[in-house]
Amino acid sequence: MSLTRRQKWRIEKIQAERISRAQRASSNSEALLGDAGEAQAGLVITRYGQHLLVENESGELFKCTGRQNIDLSVAGDQIIFQATDNNNGVVTALLERDNQLNRSQKLIAANIDELWLVVAIEPHYQFELIDRYLVVAENAGLPINIVVNKIELSDNIKKTKDSFSMYVDAGYSVSYLSVKEQVNIKELKNQLNDKTHIFLGQSGVGKSSIINELIPDLNLRVNEISTKSKLGKHTTTNTTLYHIPSGGDLIDSPGIREFQLDDLTNKEILNGFREFKPFIGKCKFRNCAHINEPSCAIKTALESGEISYKRYESYLNLIS
Ligand SMILES: Nc1nc2c(ncn2[C@@H]2O[C@H](COP(=O)(O)OP(=O)(O)OP(=O)(O)O)[C@@H](O)[C@H]2O)c(=O)[nH]1
Ligand SMILES: [Mg+2]
Ligand SMILES: [Zn+2]
Structure with a gap:
């Protein structure tokens, strides 16, 4: 039986609280957390600049900063934080992401x-x-x-x-x-x-x-x-x-005018066309780029109408 995300969160939260307590005990010198409250689970609502808006399990919102060794977190992240007062807090741990x-x-x-x-x-x-x-x-x-x-x-x-x-x-x-x-x-x-x-x-x-x-x-x-x-x-x-x-x-999420894909590899672009998947790996050449090669499974699928011409054209425009 697989755990729901909430159950997983609870378990990870308990573990993270233990870690956080141990860390606190071993670094009394950490001024920032000197008189901070108990570690608690939080959900990141939004990130703005160097701050996070974090919601605790009672639905209260805290403006948080992250400790330097904590990775950047974003909306949807589950974290552990300690409140420094009723409105502010410090993020001490980032829980593992599903995606x-x-x-x-x-x-x-x-x-x-x-x-x-x-x-x-x-x-x-x-x-x-x-x-x-x-x-x-x-x-x-x-x-x-x-x-x-x-x-x-x-x-x-x-x-x-x-x-x-x-x-x-x-x-x-x-x-x-x-x-x-x-x-x-x-x-x-x-x-x-x-x-x-x-x-x-x-x-x-x-x-x-x-x-x-x-x-x-x-x-x-x-x-x-x-x-x-x-x-x-x-x-x-x-x-x-x-x-x-x-x-x-x-x-x-904010929309943008230019949607750049510069950091995607040709392989990722190919993977991004889900209807191409059944044909990938079935070409004559293992390194087939599906452009002009003979016996290309993607081109065959294009000719038989299993892949639309518009989508294929779009694939050609995206790869470099
Ligand atoms: N005619 C029409 N206008 C709509 C409809 N839905 C939204 N709008 C209008 O479209 C405009 C933009 O809507 P937003 O919801 O701000 O668009 P967005 O996608 O959130 O834009 P960003 O936040 O800039 O990414 C607003 O003026 C809306 O009133 C609709 O169904 N028909
Ligand atoms: Mg909007
Ligand atoms: Zn091919």
Whole structure:
């Protein structure tokens, strides 16, 4: 029987508390922690600059700094910290992550169960950008769903859906949403319970709008965070975790215009095209780049229609 993340967290928390107590005993000279409280488990809500907003098990928020020997943590991280007063604390241990999402070598979030790639009719989706996001997500090993928002702006919904059929064929779930006209919001809500979900995608597609729909009292929560951490921006600047009152967490992330993949190898790019997987390793040449080589299984799949031409083209554009 496998342990749930929460059970695992409890066990690791007890171990980390022991370690932390031992460390404290052996380094009485540590001024910072001199009169700090008991070690307790925390969940990183957001990171801003050198600070973390950490929530304890009672839901209280603390602005924390990390000890120098502790790795950088991000939204979704489970940590051990000691409060220095009612509002501040020091992180003393970072618990092992189930997974982590990186973008251009920058850590975005940790311990994610599902990823929602949000695109929109306006700013109009671009398949190459979608494929770039998918490559990153596939390499993080996360289940991925595609959401097409602002569907009410489409002048031909059938045509829009047809253009996403290559993603459905590749095995992704694609849903069509309108925050403005409340299309499929309930259906989305039903898919989000009891897990940690991250919303990723270009700036302006409506990630924060969707999250606001899903968490009715979020405005209050956002205000709470902004008074504590002085995050007072209209568009998202920090990756932040929010709780759904009925269970589950949503992580909002800032969208960016340029989505660079410079740090991904050609092998990772190939791995990022999930429908190519059955054919990888079946080419005549072991080092086949699937471009012009004879007896290439990927090219054969392309000719038989098992791989879409658009996706293959996108693969060619991404590899170097
Ligand atoms: N027409 C229309 N507009 C929408 C819809 N959903 C969101 N918007 C608008 O799109 C704009 C951008 O929405 P945000 O939620 O801020 O987008 P975001 O993805 O969080 O953007 P960043 O935080 O910059 O990454 C806002 O003006 C929203 O009101 C929709 O379904 N239809
Ligand atoms: Mg946003
Ligand atoms: Zn090949």
